[in-house]
Amino acid sequence: MKKVFSRLYLFIIFIFLYAPIAVLIVLSFNDSRTRAKWGGFTLRWYAAMFRNETIMDALRNTLLIAVLSALIATLLGLTAALSLNRMKQRKRTFVMGIINIPMLNAEIVTGISLMLIFIALGQFLSRWGYMVEFGFGTVLIGHITFNLPYTVLLILPKLRQINTSTYEAALDLGASRFLAFRKVILPDIMSGIVSGFMMAFTLSLDDFVITHFTKGPGFDTLSTKIYTEVRKGIKPEMYALSTLMFVTILLLLLLSGVRGNKEKATVNSSKRRQAV
Amino acid sequence: MKKHSPLLSGPYLVWTAAFIVIPLLMIVFYGLTDKNGAFTWENVASMGTPERMKALVLSLILSLTATAICLVMAYPLALILTNMKIGATAFITSIFIIPMWMNSLLRILAWQTLLERNGVINQFLEALHLPKQYLLNTPYAIAIGMIYDFLPFMLLPIYNALEKIDQNVLDAAYDLGANKLQTFWKVIFPLTIPGMISGIIMVFVPALTTFVISDFLGGSKVLLIGNVIEQQFTQVGDWNVGSGLSLVLMIFILISMALMQHYDKGGETAGLI
Numbered sequence: 001m002k003k004v005f006s007r008l009y010l011f012i013i014f015i016f017l018y019a020p021i022a023v024l025i026v027l028s029f030n031d032s033r034t035r036a037k038w039g040g041f042t043l044r045w046y047a048a049m050f051r052n053e054t055i056m057d058a059l060r061n062t063l064l065i066a067v068l069s070a071l072i073a074t075l076l077g078l079t080a081a082l083s084l085n086r087m088k089q090r091k092r093t094f095v096m097g098i099i100n101i102p103m104l105n106a107e108i109v110t111g112i113s114l115m116l117i118f119i120a121l122g123q124f125l126s127r128w129g130y131m132v133e134f135g136f137g138t139v140l141i142g143h144i145t146f147n148l149p150y151t152v153l154l155i156l157p158k159l160r161q162i163n164t165s166t167y168e169a170a171l172d173l174g175a176s177r178f179l180a181f182r183k184v185i186l187p188d189i190m191s192g193i194v195s196g197f198m199m200a201f202t203l204s205l206d207d208f209v210i211t212h213f214t215k216g217p218g219f220d221t222l223s224t225k226i227y228t229e230v231r232k233g234i235k236p237e238m239y240a241l242s243t244l245m246f247v248t249i250l251l252l253l254l255l256s257g258v259r260g261n262k263e264k265a266t267v268n269s270s271k272r273r274q275a276v
Numbered sequence: 277m278k279k280h281s282p283l284l285s286g287p288y289l290v291w292t293a294a295f296i297v298i299p300l301l302m303i304v305f306y307g308l309t310d311k312n313g314a315f316t317w318e319n320v321a322s323m324g325t326p327e328r329m330k331a332l333v334l335s336l337i338l339s340l341t342a343t344a345i346c347l348v349m350a351y352p353l354a355l356i357l358t359n360m361k362i363g364a365t366a367f368i369t370s371i372f373i374i375p376m377w378m379n380s381l382l383r384i385l386a387w388q389t390l391l392e393r394n395g396v397i398n399q400f401l402e403a404l405h406l407p408k409q410y411l412l413n414t415p416y417a418i419a420i421g422m423i424y425d426f427l428p429f430m431l432l433p434i435y436n437a438l439e440k441i442d443q444n445v446l447d448a449a450y451d452l453g454a455n456k457l458q459t460f461w462k463v464i465f466p467l468t469i470p471g472m473i474s475g476i477i478m479v480f481v482p483a484l485t486t487f488v489i490s491d492f493l494g495g496s497k498v499l500l501i502g503n504v505i506e507q508q509f510t511q512v513g514d515w516n517v518g519s520g521l522s523l524v525l526m527i528f529i530l531i532s533m534a535l536m537q538h539y540d541k542g543g544e545t546a547g548l549i
Binding site: 006009010013014016017018019020021023024027035036076077079080082083095097098099101102104105106107108109110112113114115116117119120141142144145148202206208209212213222223226227230234238239242245246249250253 | 284285287288291292294295296297298299300302303306349352353356359370371372374375376377378379380381382383384385386387388389390394396424427477481482484485486487488491492502505506509510515518519522525526529532533536537
């Protein structure tokens with residue numbers, strides 16, 4: 001009886017979470033310019049989106065920002081984790097508290113604060129004839145900033161698990177600090193680095209609020225493009241593109257996840273075994 | 277171990293100062309000064325106008341309601357997921373993360389199609405001969421959007437907290453004669469409080485400050501405090517008033533963060549990721 005209830009509950013939640021996604025996928029095949037009525041099945045939006053300059057532009061910007069910001073945030077996060085790892089408890093808590101602000105703060109506040117600093121920076125630099133142009137650069141900085149806490153949070157725990165004596169042994173045996181880092185520490189924290197990068201990439205890909213406040217006119221990512229299109233009605237090509245991206249990521253996840261899940265399952269089962 | 281060179285700690289410290297700390301101080305500065313840079317409380321006090329107060333109160337009501345409903349929905353869900361067989365767990369938890377891979381603006385927008393006058397839900401209700409519900413462009417639609425968008429943020433920390441509970445502790449409780457209900461209230465529930473607190477904050481803060489959900493599902497009739505602030509920056513262009521209003525909003529956020537700090541002694545931000 002209890003099992004039936006929990007199955008039913010899972011099913012209801014499942015519908016709740018996936019109904020909007022089903023709607024979007026259906027709309028991407030809808031042969032009608034409005035979402036209000038069903039005009040039959042078509043694949044034409046999938047062809048049309050590749051011919052749509054502005055959508056392709058936005059896609060390029062979105063992907064470029066996501067890759068670059070994830071990459072830079074992961075590098076910065078790595079250096080931050082390395083130096084946090086050596087700090088005393090009090091100092092570490094303090095610095096972590098500051099790094100975590102963009103994660104805990106409201107996105108609108110982070111967005112506004114970045115917009116204000118770019119404006120102020122622009123005013124400051126204008127004395128020497130320089131300009132701060134709102135666009136790719138400012139959005140990139142914004143994304144790196146809100147990605148940073150996630151990469152630090154995913155890398156730092158891995159570093160803290162490492163036994164420092166192996167690193168010291170490598171140094172004693174004549175390895176340079178860089179070599180010792182690369183051969184001893186890096187392999188152990190690689191999983192944290194990879195998940196940090198993936199997390200940052202995902203968050204950046206989907207961000208709207210920070211981009212909204214740090215972008216200038218003429219620069220759009222997919223999210224800001226959707227936001228401005230809402231009043232006039234979303235172009236069906238947008239549904240097609242999002243469906244395509246969703247399915248692509250899902251497939252990539254399934255392919256890489258088969259291995260990951262197996263690992264996770266063994267960890268879980270060993271945990272249970274300990275419990276028994 | 278030797279200290280790392282400043283080359284390592286330099287870049288991220290400069291970054292944090294330049295793009296996290298100073299920008300926040302800018303909000304404080306703009307919020308407490310007028311157009312000429314003279315100190316004033318007026319921007320902050322302008323939250324008191326009836327229209328803005330209405331938006332703030334509505335935001336608080338909606339975000340607290342959405343947070344409460346998320347908690348009530350997510351807790352049993354997390355319990356069910358934790359009790360599932362191994363292997364299925366990894367699969368099922370990813371089911372709750374996968375929706376996040378679809379653009380979040382479009383996902384919220386899809387609720388228009390679901391909730392509107394002749395939308396999917398109403399057609400379904402009609403087929404069952406049940407009364408139609410006119411939810412779109414009302415605060416109810418905004419609350420539904422919030423619950424939908426932020427439910428995973430409540431689920432994951434609670435799930436992680438439940439996963440961490442040692443089976444031995446539960447066995448000990450049973451051995452000492454506690455029944456299932458007693459074990460739940462005396463052992464399991466207290467151990468998940470930190471997870472619940474992070475979940476509550478991860479839902480409450482974005483729900484309180486959203487302007488997208490209210491834009492898409494509330495029509496132009498319903499304004500939340502997020503919309504008021506967003507308009508100050510993008511339409512009115514009055515950064516001083518916008519910053520002043522943000523300062524009021526930040527009071528609520530700071531209270532939430534202080535709560536988080538209080539319950540999260542390890543500093544690892546309890547089961548957030």
